[in-house]
Amino acid sequence: MGFLSILGQTHKLIQERVKQGDIVIDATVGNGNDTLFLKKLVGDNGVVCGFDVQITAIENTVKRFSDAGISLEHVHLIKNSHDKMLEVLPPSMHEKVSAIMFNLGYLPGGDHKKITQQETTIRALQHSLLFLEKDGIITIVVYSGHPGGKKEADAVLTWVQNLPQQYYQVLSYQFLNQKNNPPFLIAILKR
Ligand SMILES: C[S@@+](CC[C@H](N)C(=O)[O-])C[C@H]1O[C@@H](n2cnc3c(N)ncnc32)[C@H](O)[C@@H]1O
Structure with a gap:
């Protein structure tokens, strides 16, 4: 399997x-x-x-x-x-939300120019932390293949790597040998 x-x-x-x-x-x-x-x-x-x-x-x-x-x-x-x-x-709703899901990029079957953007994504992630309850989770599915995607992916990675580990657990899940910029997952758990 x-x-x-x-x-x-x-x-x-x-x-x-x-x-x-x-x-x-x-x-x-x-x-x-x-x-x-x-x-x-x-x-x-x-x-x-x-x-x-x-x-x-x-x-x-x-x-x-x-x-x-x-x-x-x-x-x-x-x-x-x-x-x-x-x-x-x-x-x-502050500190009352158990899960926040982000699935970045563009609407499948929609306008590929209307994509999530580095600045708004990072701001939304920062604000998400205020809404998350203890043991709550944020998931971020990140795509880097489209124009601007790599920049956004790097910004997300830098942001999560700087979250203090005494308050947040952060993990990534990704396939390392897939071709064509496969998406990857970042998950943040509030302690
Ligand atoms: C990859 S799709 C999401 C797929 C969705 N999770 C699903 O299950 O079908 C990304 C979506 O993010 C939206 N989006 C782009 N910028 C946004 C923003 N600043 N705030 C909220 N949504 C945004 C796009 O319009 C698009 O529909």
């Missing part, structure tokens, strides 16, 4: 820590796959907040839920940049 894919490993780490009733954030909604995954984990009493800058992503996600027959109750899809989460989400 092969190793888990990047997405499989991401979901495994999240699944191990998120339970019914939790509050979670999908920082890059895209086509809604991770949003739906999170909604199934937190259930009817949990809350999912999702950010995306593109209306297409929000629409695709509404359709994704409808196709799956899953209710959007307590799912807040926010058409805004994830680096605005501090302004948009209530202070009552």
Whole structure:
């Protein structure tokens, strides 16, 4: 049996820590796959907040839920940049969120120019730390193959490597011999 894919490993780490009733954030909604995954984990009493800058992503996600027959109750899809989460989400959510997922890059099947950007990604990650509860997890799936992707990947790596180890555990999961800039996973655990 092969190793888990990047997405499989991401979901495994999240699944191990998120339970019914939790509050979670999908920082890059895209086509809604991770949003739906999170909604199934937190259930009817949990809350999912999702950010995306593109209306297409929000629409695709509404359709994704409808196709799956899953209710959007307590799912807040926010058409805004994830680096605005501090302004948009209530202070009552600070240190209450068990998981925050980032899946960087562009919307599959969408406009490849509308990509996550180094500055906003790092700002959103900084703000995410304020929302994360103790033992909460942030996952970041990083792509470096598209224009600007390498710069963003390097910025993310530098940022996570500088997180103080007494407060955060940081790991990476990646395939070292795959061709064509495969994605890799960074996970941050708040202690
Ligand atoms: C790789 S896709 C996400 C895929 C998604 N997780 C899924 O399961 O389908 C990246 C998404 O990030 C969005 N994005 C780009 N910049 C953003 C920003 N500043 N804030 C929030 N989302 C952003 C893009 O519009 C795109 O939909």
